[in-house]
Amino acid sequence: MNTNNKFMLYLPAISAESNNNISIISADVRKDATYFAHYITRDKRLVPQIEKTYATVEYASFIDIAQKFITEFQLNHASKFVVAVPGPVISGKSEPLRLPWKLDAEEIKQQTGISQVYLINDLEASAYGLGNDDEKCFQTIHHSENVVPGNIAVLAPGAGLGEAGLYWDGKFMRPFATEGGHSEFSPRTNDEVEFYQFLQKIYGIVTWESVLSTEGLFNIYRYVRDVKQQQQPEWLTREIENNNFTDAIIKGALESRDRICNVTIDTFMLFLAREANNLVLKLKATGGLYLSGEIPVMLQKYLNKDDFYKNFIVSDKMESLLRDIPIYLVRDTKTIIQGAALYAAFSGE
Structure with missing residues (x-):
């Protein structure tokens, strides 16, 4: 993982000798699984040593998982x-909505005995993680000949809807977190108003995360099935009962197995293009849009269709700006844990 890349991340401590040949533990905490990795820094690079995955729900606290990893691989040194967390980090603390416990950097420091402990938002970590990747980790969705150096937008629908940016200061890219996924969803057409009303009865406040996430994908499906009266096939009923909805609906659409699958995925892709448009405009992300997260990777075929780009550039006055935005799919599934480690290694002392 070479940090010398086209992103020019702001890593002010990358040349500090004190950050060479040090040991770093990185964790990516999610609702179902918590990922751990151990790295050594060497010649301004992160060199991976160990990786291990734990079932989040099997532990009473994050400290319990951390101590098990440290003990198992003798990493007290x-x-x-x-720690990358799926929620806002305020003053070294976080209470992610999708996790069963709170996280506190000071508590982790006391319990593990490791002197420097950091909490970072998972999408901010993912933005740093782009700096670990080479060209083969990116798939070009739309190429532009008129790219203007500038901010970058990162949009990542998965268990939740992650949104982050990289601010271009004229010399370096500086990643930052947002909670844009929790901004309110806005319908545009009569059908979308009907969809909004369907979700409003469930949630009260309808956010983009209620539409663009694994739960959001199921919400779209329920609307297509229950309001638009599309029949649910028996094979999909079995998949839903086996908690395999996301994989099944995407595979069903890719294979054109049943109309309800294609309608669901087409609707999801429309909304993905819409929110990508929103994020790029809000960040003035002339440097590009990067689609990350588990769902876009599964939908590569759909991203390459003209429909996604055509829906992305729809705007009242900004189509000329949107038309020149390059769009990429991030195929690397480890950007969060690697980016968190890069942040810890080189962003400060």
Whole structure:
């Protein structure tokens, strides 16, 4: 993983000798699984050593998982410990809605004995993680000959809807977190108003995360099935009962197995283009849009269709700006854990 890349991340401590040959533990905490990795820094690079995955729900606290990883691989000597969490980080603390416990950097420091502990939002970590990737990790969805150096937008629908940016200061890219996925969803057409009303009865406040996430994908499906009266096939009923909805609906659409699958995915892709448009405009992300997260990777075929780009550039006055935005799919599934480690290694002392 070479940090010398086209992103020019702002890593002010990358040349500090004190950050060479140090041991770093990185964790990516999610609702179902918590991922751990151990890295050594060497010649301004992160060198991976160990990776391990744990079932989040089997542990009473994050400390319990952390201590198990540290003990199992004898990592008490680690210099730094960084944790990427799916929620806002305020003053070294986080209470992610999708996790069963709170996280506190000071508590982790006391319990593990590691002197430098960091909490970072998972999408901010993912933005840093782009700096670990080479060209083969990106698939071009739309190429532009008129790219203007500038901010970058990162949009990642998965268990939730992650949104982040990289601010271009004229020399470096500086990643930052947002909670844009929790901004309110706005319908445009009569059908979308009907969809909004369907979700409003369930949630009260309808956010983009209620539409663009694994739960959001199921919400679209329920609307297509229950309001638009599309028949649910028996094979899909079995998949839903086996908690395999996301994989099944996407595979069903890719194979054109049943109309309800294609309608669901087409609707999801329309909304994905719409929110990508929103994020790019709000960040003035002339440097590009990067689609990350588990769902876009599964929908590569749909992203390559003209429909996604055509829906992305729809605007009242900004089509000329949107038309020149390059769009990429991030195929690397480890950007969060690697980016968190890069942040801990080189962003400060």
